[in-house]
Amino acid sequence: MKRYIAKRLVISVITIWALATFSFFLLKTLPGNPFQTEQLLKPEIQEKMMSYYGLDKPYFEQYLTYMGNLLHGDMGYSFKYTNRSVWDIIMQTFPISADLGLRSLAIGYPVGLLLGTIAARRRGKKADYLCVLISVLGVSVPNFVIGSLLQWVFGVKTGLLPIAQWKGFSYSILPTITLSIATIASLTRTMRASMLEVENQDYMKTAKAKGLGEKEIVWRHQLRNAMIPIVTGLGPAVATTLMGSFIVEQLFSIPGIGKHFTESVQALDYTMVLGLTIFFGVFLVAANFIVDILYGIIDPRIRITD
Amino acid sequence: MSILEVKDLRVSFHTYAGKVQAVRGVSFSVDKGKTLAIVGESGCGKSVTVQTIMKLTPTPPAFIEEGSILYEGTDIVGYSEKQMQKLRGKEFSMIFQDPMTSLNPTMRVGRQINENILKHMTLSSKEATKRTMEMMRLVGIANPEINMLRYPHTYSGGMRQRIMIAMGMAANPKILFADEPTTALDVTTQSQILDLINDLKKQFQMAVVLITHNLGVVARMADSVAVMYAGKVVETGTAREVFYEPKHPYTWGLLNSIPDTANMNGNRELPAIPGTPPDLFAPPKGCAFAARCPYAMKACIKAQPEETCLSDTHKVSCHLLDPRAPKVEPYHVKRQKTE
Ligand SMILES: Nc1ncnc2c1ncn2[C@@H]1O[C@H](COP(=O)(O)OP(=O)(O)O)[C@@H](O)[C@H]1O
Ligand code: SF4
Numbered sequence A: 001m002k003r004y005i006a007k008r009l010v011i012s013v014i015t016i017w018a019l020a021t022f023s024f025f026l027l028k029t030l031p032g033n034p035f036q037t038e039q040l041l042k043p044e045i046q047e048k049m050m051s052y053y054g055l056d057k058p059y060f061e062q063y064l065t066y067m068g069n070l071l072h073g074d075m076g077y078s079f080k081y082t083n084r085s086v087w088d089i090i091m092q093t094f095p096i097s098a099d100l101g102l103r104s105l106a107i108g109y110p111v112g113l114l115l116g117t118i119a120a121r122r123r124g125k126k127a128d129y130l131c132v133l134i135s136v137l138g139v140s141v142p143n144f145v146i147g148s149l150l151q152w153v154f155g156v157k158t159g160l161l162p163i164a165q166w167k168g169f170s171y172s173i174l175p176t177i178t179l180s181i182a183t184i185a186s187l188t189r190t191m192r193a194s195m196l197e198v199e200n201q202d203y204m205k206t207a208k209a210k211g212l213g214e215k216e217i218v219w220r221h222q223l224r225n226a227m228i229p230i231v232t233g234l235g236p237a238v239a240t241t242l243m244g245s246f247i248v249e250q251l252f253s254i255p256g257i258g259k260h261f262t263e264s265v266q267a268l269d270y271t272m273v274l275g276l277t278i279f280f281g282v283f284l285v286a287a288n289f290i291v292d293i294l295y296g297i298i299d300p301r302i303r304i305t306d
Numbered sequence B: 001m002s003i004l005e006v007k008d009l010r011v012s013f014h015t016y017a018g019k020v021q022a023v024r025g026v027s028f029s030v031d032k033g034k035t036l037a038i039v040g041e042s043g044c045g046k047s048v049t050v051q052t053i054m055k056l057t058p059t060p061p062a063f064i065e066e067g068s069i070l071y072e073g074t075d076i077v078g079y080s081e082k083q084m085q086k087l088r089g090k091e092f093s094m095i096f097q098d099p100m101t102s103l104n105p106t107m108r109v110g111r112q113i114n115e116n117i118l119k120h121m122t123l124s125s126k127e128a129t130k131r132t133m134e135m136m137r138l139v140g141i142a143n144p145e146i147n148m149l150r151y152p153h154t155y156s157g158g159m160r161q162r163i164m165i166a167m168g169m170a171a172n173p174k175i176l177f178a179d180e181p182t183t184a185l186d187v188t189t190q191s192q193i194l195d196l197i198n199d200l201k202k203q204f205q206m207a208v209v210l211i212t213h214n215l216g217v218v219a220r221m222a223d224s225v226a227v228m229y230a231g232k233v234v235e236t237g238t239a240r241e242v243f244y245e246p247k248h249p250y251t252w253g254l255l256n257s258i259p260d261t262a263n264m265n266g267n268r269e270l271p272a273i274p275g276t277p278p279d280l281f282a283p284p285k286g287c288a289f290a291a292r293c294p295y296a297m298k299a300c301i302k303a304q305p306e307e308t309c310l311s312d313t314h315k316v317s318c319h320l321l322d323p324r325a326p327k328v329e330p331y332h333v334k335r336q337k338t339e
């Protein structure tokens, strides 16, 4: 186990380094500079700014500087939000996105698993068609349509819930539901397929041949095996959800990290984009690592023994 | 005395493409504490027959169209799912063909055996665990204290089949159905597993219904034999009758192609008889074997042969047994002395 963790750590560091390097040079291939867009600065001033920030130096030199700072935990300052460090911005916006993400997962996972299980148990019946319909709609109708609809019904028409900003529980309800729809939809589909797949396994027949009742078979034998593919997808799903959704945050004016990600790319805010990319990378790698360990708990065949 | 009697059982699968008549009138009986072997080519309905007895095939698509299944004299065809649950695992147990896939991969083997005990015996969980360990020892797994905590994937195929047997035997069933229990195992392991089943059968006075492809296994294990073809039993009798006085051309075909060097413990698949079995969506009006039978007559194509009783136990369905039929020589059947 120790060896395994050590190995994984080394691989993780290499992954993050490759990600940082690749993103760094990829960003440089984008046309324009961070000072072009904002207030239509004169070209001379733009050049001055470029040299002030060291952006006129050779790319490789810039890269070495950036990586050197990164090693000290310094991700630099944002170009767009002057005087604010990238780390500051992450620390201010990430908790909001993570909060929203966790809420939506806390709803999306149980509901999705439940609907998927019901659909599989009632295959070919009305309940199944209803669950499949929900999941198809949830996957195919875009976030902003669902979000706008909810805003219109609960905010504009009935005035029951606030439709923008992030100031308390009631503010979180609509964005949470909007964000959880996609999770519910995809989990319903995955869980349904997985339950049906397990149903055809030989060991399900063994369980029946023992004289177990339907409930015992489902709870003891089917569910746990059906959860395996769900757990596999947990890492990336959690990571992406916690990192915030640009669309939902934009729609509900939530000052989360997802909004900054897209804005910083548009503004060519190099340090911001890189910082967020690396932060996301670390997060994803960590989430996958935790899931791999969890995976072994649910599926003894791949439990890590080394 | 027969503990299980199947009479004229018909089972169909209702599929989108039509009705598959998988079992088309099967009758046999199993005596208390004896072994019945069911032999026949792949797809002839052996598994469907035994799984129907335990009602393991889901309805739909499988439907019992006709027939009766008498367990200790009571017809269980109309039993509800609840009533069947009381029989499964307690009165009947089943061991499947592939031990690699028939155990739950995410549950410790001890718990899988234990589950059966707790379900059917009134024991405390402590006593049940004790019995689990006893059962593991009984099937030849040492150190059950440790080994019951292992997961199936840490065991070999043969050991997993032993665990399946321990599980099946856990509540002292009266009949053990073994559906090709050794087909997926290597020869040495096969032999050990068969010996184990035989020992347990004797020790616990349990009837065994053994499905197999391997005539060597039949000779070694069976008290009686049912030969199936295209969803019907074409010949049934004691092992002696079927091996030494076979009367059905299909049985001749099976026996005939045992290789010369046969030693009855070897691993031999049923020989290939030229031709293929009929389509069970639309089985022929006459004898289903007619297209492949060297003795086929006009009558064979017109009508299904009736069952002829040659003794209390020996029954054959073939037009050749009609007094008007020509007397034919069975094609050369090589017989081997068997114990
Ligand atoms: N679920 C099913 N749906 C349709 N047909 C089936 C199904 N299961 C079995 N059958 C048909 O029943 C026939 C008998 O199958 P089976 O009893 O498994 O044969 P075997 O003698 O090899 O055990 C086969 O021809 C097969 O096509
Ligand atoms: S009934 Fe006719 S076709 Fe069928 S096995 Fe007998 S002789 Fe052959």
Ligand SMILES: [Mg+2]
Binding pocket: B046, B047, B048, B179
């Ligand atoms: Mg079979």
